[in-house]
Amino acid sequence: MAQSTSSVITLNVNGEKRTLPVDHRTTLLDALRERLDLTGTKKGCDQGQCGACTVLIDGRRAVSCLQLAVAAEGREITTIEGLADGDQLHPVQQAFLDLDGFQCGYCTPGQICSALAVIEEHAAGWPSAATTDVRPEAGVPPLTADEIRERMSGNLCRCGAYVSIVQAVARAAGVETAQAAPALPQQGRTEEGTAA
Numbered sequence: 001m002a003q004s005t006s007s008v009i010t011l012n013v014n015g016e017k018r019t020l021p022v023d024h025r026t027t028l029l030d031a032l033r034e035r036l037d038l039t040g041t042k043k044g045c046d047q048g049q050c051g052a053c054t055v056l057i058d059g060r061r062a063v064s065c066l067q068l069a070v071a072a073e074g075r076e077i078t079t080i081e082g083l084a085d086g087d088q089l090h091p092v093q094q095a096f097l098d099l100d101g102f103q104c105g106y107c108t109p110g111q112i113c114s115a116l117a118v119i120e121e122h123a124a125g126w127p128s129a130a131t132t133d134v135r136p137e138a139g140v141p142p143l144t145a146d147e148i149r150e151r152m153s154g155n156l157c158r159c160g161a162y163v164s165i166v167q168a169v170a171r172a173a174g175v176e177t178a179q180a181a182p183a184l185p186q187q188g189r190t191e192e193g194t195a196a
């Protein structure tokens, strides 16, 4: 007997339950854009390279072009449409607007969703590849420009609005201006430069 290739699923998107039939091969990105008319989430590469399709799933960022819609059932999905509170923009949206963190805007929904998660990950003390001191006693690393660039590196912007994007993320995180990274710690070194 032939197996069914579609199912009726319920997605919890921006706090609303949406029930829809989907082919099992449908990505979350296509379900959001083509079936639920949530076109704020953008399709760039459709292969996990550009970050334009970034949404939050249970508070963690994910590229929705690499997620199957059926696998997202029962999880909390937040898209760019779910961030503002009525006419009140989310602080990350406002910072991008105030600091011109975009040019064409195509990558911006993904950048903003990613930035939200970056700010939470950083505040929770998660290190990144740019963190110079990962010892637990070092605490939360300063949110430098290098930290922001590294943590946002999954989101590409073809216009090259990166300078303003870094500043917008810093502003939204409560850091007025993203600073350069501090120098690497020099522990375990003598004046002659050899390990002590």
Ligand code: FES
Pocket (backbone or CB within 6 Å): 042, 043, 044, 045, 046, 047, 048, 049, 050, 051, 052, 053, 054, 063, 064, 065, 066
């Ligand atoms: S469209 Fe998903 S990463 Fe590019």
Ligand code: FES
Pocket (backbone or CB within 6 Å): 101, 102, 103, 104, 105, 106, 107, 108, 156, 157, 158, 159, 160, 161
């Ligand atoms: S603002 Fe144009 S691609 Fe990012």
